[in-house]
Amino acid sequence: KNEVEQSPQNLTAQEGEFITINCSYSVGISALHWLQQHPGGGIVSLFMLSSGKKKHGRLIATINIQEKHSSLHITASHPRDSAVYICAVMDSNYQLIWGAGTKLIIKP
Amino acid sequence: DARVTQTPRHKVTEMGQEVTMRCQPILGHNTVFWYRQTMMQGLELLAYFRNRAPLDDSGMPKDRFSAEMPDATLATLKIQPSEPRDSAVYFCASGRWGPGANVLTFGAGSRLTVL
Numbered sequence: 001k002n003e004v005e006q007s008p009q010n011l012t013a014q015e016g017e018f019i020t021i022n023c024s025y026s027v028g029i030s031a032l033h034w035l036q037q038h039p040g041g042g043i044v045s046l047f048m049l050s051s052g053k054k055k056h057g058r059l060i061a062t063i064n065i066q067e068k069h070s071s072l073h074i075t076a077s078h079p080r081d082s083a084v085y086i087c088a089v090m091d092s093n094y095q096l097i098w099g100a101g102t103k104l105i106i107k108p
Numbered sequence: 109d110a111r112v113t114q115t116p117r118h119k120v121t122e123m124g125q126e127v128t129m130r131c132q133p134i135l136g137h138n139t140v141f142w143y144r145q146t147m148m149q150g151l152e153l154l155a156y157f158r159n160r161a162p163l164d165d166s167g168m169p170k171d172r173f174s175a176e177m178p179d180a181t182l183a184t185l186k187i188q189p190s191e192p193r194d195s196a197v198y199f200c201a202s203g204r205w206g207p208g209a210n211v212l213t214f215g216a217g218s219r220l221t222v223l
Contacts (some may be wrong), residue, residue, distance in 0.1 A: 043199060043214040068126055086151070095164065096141065098151050 003054030006099035019074040021102045034072045035086040056066045110134040113214035126188040129218045133202030143199040162206045190222045
């Protein structure tokens with residue numbers, strides 16, 4: 001079993017839909033990252049969470065430490081949100097453990 | 109905005125040649141990662157440094173890869189000799205962790221093609 005599990009692996013939605021991507025982990029963590037990578041592009045750090053909730057524009061990230069679960073939400077999704085979204089947790093040794101990523105396609 | 113700078117952005121070389129990739133982390137960041145991304149393997153951690161000390165390079169093929177951080181402003185990843193299977197995008201990321209300060213920033217990547 002992978003230490004970081006993301007779901008779904010692939011997600012296709014219509015423009016405007018509310019998007020949720022989930023991340024579950026099994027190790028003790030000091031922080032959790034949500035990252036975005038556009039096709040052929042670089043990696044952008046969206047959020048780093050250790051508790052609670054963060055919001056940036058149309059993106060919201062939440063984490064439940066007790067349940068070892070985090071979600072990334074996109075409100076009013078747009079085709080430019082199409083990308084791979086990656087959850088990565090930082091363990092107590094400052095190592096990043098990556099999820100497999102969720103490929104999101106938003107159709108106009 | 110502060111950025112992690114990687115050079116070169118693109119490199120095409122022939123098998124057997126030495127390749128050196130450089131990374132300038134963000135000033136004040138105390139941790140530097142080197143990652144490799146391929147279609148087949150996804151993102152793989154090659155090495156990381158904390159306060160310039162190498163903490164983990166278990167993901168790196170030791171016979172041909174080496175990672176160093178000669179000073180706080182420069183991290184290098186060297187491949188000698190390069191092989192076609194090394195073709196990938198190599199990302200450097202720097203971060204800072206501590207009470208109330210958790211930041212991770214990626215460079216734009218160095219795309220390596222070994223012919």
